[in-house]
Amino acid sequence: MPAISTFHGLSAFPPTPADPDCRVDVEGLCRLLAPLCESGVASIGLLGSTGIYAYLTREERLRAVKAAVGCVNGRVPLLVGAGALRTDHAVDLARDAEAAGADALLLAPVSYTPLTQEEVYQHFLAVAKATRLPLCIYNNPGTTHFIFSRELLQRLSDVETIKAVKMPLPADGDLLGELATLREKTDLAIGYSGDWGAAEALLAGADAWYSVIGGLLPRVALALTKAAIAGNGGEARRLDDLLQPLWDVFKAYGSIRVVYMLAEHLLGVRSELPRPLLPLGPADRQRVLDAARPLIALEHQSLL
Template sequence: MRFPSGLSAFPITPADDTGRIDTAALRRLVGRLVAADVDSIGLLGSTGIYMYLTRDERRRAIDAALAESSGRVPVIAGIGALRTDEAVALARDAKDIGAAAGLLSAASYTPLTDDEVFEHFSAVAYGSGLPIVIYDNPGTTHFKFTSELVGRLAGVPGIVAIKNPGVGADETAKHLAGQRGTVPKGFSIGCSADWTAAETMIAGADTWYSVLGGLLPGVCLKIVRAAQQGDAAEAHRLDGMLEPLWELFRQYSSLRVVYALADLLGICRTEPPRPILPLAAPAKRQVADTLARLPVDILA
């Protein structure tokens, strides 16, 4: 398959304190992304609390998202699990329901070797038939994909893309070029860490996997389109307007901040799964103050 490029918007997954998903609220979130014409929807990523949900709840989430998108926007579903057989089962579920691809992390309790990760990803790709996106998220998994391992995995049929963590601005072009040198043509290289994404897209990344895009897709799409059209100045200008939000992301984590934003914007009222706590009142006021200072068109 040719993997969707551009903006992949990652919404939160509204759920109660037992882990039961509010599918009506999730459909509203997905509907906003479909209406904004994002390039793909990243369901059940880290912001989508995939590791806190049962297999049945993940199925319900994918069902709801696919019902709302009605085939208009591809859905990439998180399929990460500690056990390989569980990840295969989750990938098969996602494929059966109609997801375009699966987002697979190297989740573990015991630290994994490169060979173990290679076998894990290969087994999921071969065992499910679902196109796989490598999810490199060392902040949560404590495993970092080397360029050599990415190159090995990119040679496995069905492994089609990577979602990279953010790197420093000075390293962006070098990192991107180095990774391109290890993967076949057509393999999609993407970025996360919203505060570094504009620079990475300007440097030539294919996809921005965006947390903020799950709530405010309009401005994130403008950044992506400016980068795709070679207008670095406009991409930098828009990114600069979002710097107050990026500072909050760095200070409190993007997950906690977007939960607060969803409430403050009147989009969705829910809390992250325990033991993660919502932002304390002073921090939430800081988010509200930042929101109030942003230009109105950014919030569209």
């Protein structure tokens, strides 16, 4: 599928259901993917941070990709995470994803020893050269502890198959300024994660929203995305206001704990968070359910 459709609009990132040994639940994964395909999201982000890619073996990651390719059956582009500590492992994961039928790659500079700008450039270059798939840079300093310089993003944008970047929300809130700088220095499609800032990012001119909540409530997220891309700030902010209680629990507990709990509640997909992550306790679960209940109702309204 063309890269332009993969890196524009709403990219929905579902959880990856797995047992306590991190063996992927193929049937559960397909149950999570079905409503995403039906809703019309622009792409599905498989094995992102919400998809616990960092905790899964190569074999389980390949199992997830093969299952997703079969379930999606070409209806929606699949953007597959290939991040790993070692470059050769990331290359193997990228080749696995391509062979299994993925449409694009998402690559984070996973690290233990802090990486230099040149090390990350060479890492991305090696992975980009390993397949023909278009690649999205996963800029996620909250987990990787690596900050991409503008110069590095410019260098990477010159690599033929690197087509997009998934950015965190700017610390200073200056989305317009950041977008202007990135567009001046690169020709990358620019998308944002950080769900609570998605409405403003899209209204500022971002190309894509890489969405955690889109993996569970795709129709609500898609309605917000379409309104913002159309420049309808009133409707985009109205929907964002409705989502605010969910953004609050994301910030309080971490989005990964929230969405794994909601996946079981909404679709009956039970999954164990990989240890040392622990599930939410009863009081916290109730707070999440209270925040999500109005949105679940909205998700099923025919007018969205």
